[in-house]
Amino acid sequence: MKWQGGRRSGNVEDRRGMSGGQKLTLGGIGGVIVLIIGFLMGGDPSEILNQVQNQASPATQQGPVESTPEEDRLIEFSDVVLASTEDVWGRLFQENGKSYPIAKMAIYREGTETGGCGFGQKAFGPFYCPGDQTIYLDLSFNRELSNRFGAKGEFALAYVIAHEIGHHIQNVFGVLNKTNAMRAQMSEREYNKISVMTELQADFYAGVWAHYATQLSDVKLTADDIMEGMRAAAAVGDDHIQEQSTGRSNPESFTHGTSEQRAYWFKKGYESGDLNAGNTFNDPSLQ
Structure with a gap:
């Protein structure tokens, strides 16, 4: 994967100098499941936040940013990948006579406030918040991908970012509003199927980005990168x-x-x- 020297988005906010604390009390198997779901990446974070009990109000303080060469590299990498998604989706929207609304990314440590999705925490994994059209990413998740999930290689993190942008595309198309509205009308078991369809469509959109990335952006992918992407997707099943x-x-x-x-x-x-090939909600195998 070639990305060094590529265009940077400039839509990445570095919040690592902001320290926030929030009590999170989760008991028994239910608590374990909530944290597991958080690590699965993506979706409406309110699905996780709604299950969290006994949370204290967060306190946030601004301080100096202490970084490492690894973090600096990951931030640059994430910025370039985000720019690549902007270039690809911007062109695809333009070809369909529409304007692509840019998504932002917030890099944080441990926890941070969101614009409409409550208090985001590291335990949730990377997530997209429809309220402020922002991807939230704790850089330590990159180590989780490799060490815990076995998803190795640079493209694994690129896949994660592209997946979250997939949720942004769903938000723009109105899909997230529809699926969230269904939640109150269904049992948990029934809604889980809708959630699966939503996540798989975000995976599909990540693949669409990969299809056009080399052609339309400064990120150049190889066949090995695509294999890494498939392994990363499988690792978080x-x-x-x-x-x-x-x-x-x-x-x-x-x-x-x-x-x-x-x-x-x-x-x-x-x-x-082909954007028209990703309607997971009409796929018989997922019903």
Whole structure:
């Protein structure tokens, strides 16, 4: 993956100098599941926030930013990848007679306030907040990808960012509003299926970005990068994470899709590059 020297978005806010604290009390298996869901990446963070109990009000203070060469590199990398998504989606929207609304990214440590999604925490993993159209990312998640989930290589983090941008695309298209409205009308088991469809479509959009990235942006991808993306998608499948954490998986509790499904939809987006091919909500296999 070639990205060094590429255009930087400039829409990345560095919040690492802001320290925030919030009490998070989660008991028993329920608490474990909430944290597991958080690490699955993506979706409406309110799905996690609504389950969190006994949270204290956060306190935030501004301080000097202490960085490391690794963090500096990850911030530059994330900035270039975000710029690449802007270039790709900007062109695709333009070709369809529309203007692409830019998403922002906030880099933080441990916890941070969001613009409409409550207090974001490291335990939630990377997430997109529709309220302020911002991706929230704690850089330590890059180590989680490699060490905990086994998703190695630079493209693994690029896939994560592209997946969250996929949720931004869904927000722009009005998909997130519709799926969130369904939540109050369904049982948890029924809504989990909608959540899976939503996440898999975000994986598909990540694949669409990868399809056009080399052609339309400064990020240049190889076949090996795409394989890394598929492995990263598989690494954060519900079944893989649940089995890794508890020794078994429960399909009825899946909210993001299996490893096979996530890799499949990312690959489908990459191979087709066709926005019309990503309607997961009408796919019979997901009903």
